[in-house]
Amino acid sequence: MSAATSTDKFREVRQDVDRLNAESPTAAQFMDRLTRLLQEKMLKYNWVGFYMLEPGAQPPMLALGHFQGAMTPHTRIQLNQGICGAAASSGKTIVVEDVRNDARYLACSIETRSEIVVPVFVHGQVAGELDIDSHFLSAFTAGDRELVEYCARLVGQRLEQEVSS
Numbered sequence: 001m002s003a004a005t006s007t008d009k010f011r012e013v014r015q016d017v018d019r020l021n022a023e024s025p026t027a028a029q030f031m032d033r034l035t036r037l038l039q040e041k042m043l044k045y046n047w048v049g050f051y052m053l054e055p056g057a058q059p060p061m062l063a064l065g066h067f068q069g070a071m072t073p074h075t076r077i078q079l080n081q082g083i084c085g086a087a088a089s090s091g092k093t094i095v096v097e098d099v100r101n102d103a104r105y106l107a108c109s110i111e112t113r114s115e116i117v118v119p120v121f122v123h124g125q126v127a128g129e130l131d132i133d134s135h136f137l138s139a140f141t142a143g144d145r146e147l148v149e150y151c152a153r154l155v156g157q158r159l160e161q162e163v164s165s
Ligand code: SME
Pocket: 047, 072, 074, 077, 081, 082, 083, 084, 085, 104, 105, 106, 107, 108, 115, 131, 133
């Protein structure tokens, strides 16, 4: 795939994401449809899902939400566990080029080689995250990061609207 084609692909998927956002009546529907869209359109996104902080849980706990792909053994993750816990506790995007070299990694599938986790913010606080696994090494380029961060931002905005209404 040429660089130009890959830019076109990101632009096309972003437009699909915008359309989905406009057409989804609730944040939950948007999140569900978004996981499907990303897994269908982005060929290296083999597992796409949300983990959301459980309200009031002590210690804080991430719980598996809408997802596409094989069922994972990790349905609840503490903030001191996994790439997911690290992204939620730091509030920063984490891209792992090769999960075999990251001691934090919690295995979801033996086929996974790379992963990106992007926090979702609601009113400035981490409310959850968008987690994507790939069977390919270093699957997540700067363009992918931009796309996934864009999706996470839109989800945060939709959740904010529901919190304030
Ligand atoms: N790999 C994640 C766990 C979630 S599964 O990938 C779906 C982690 O290390 O936190």
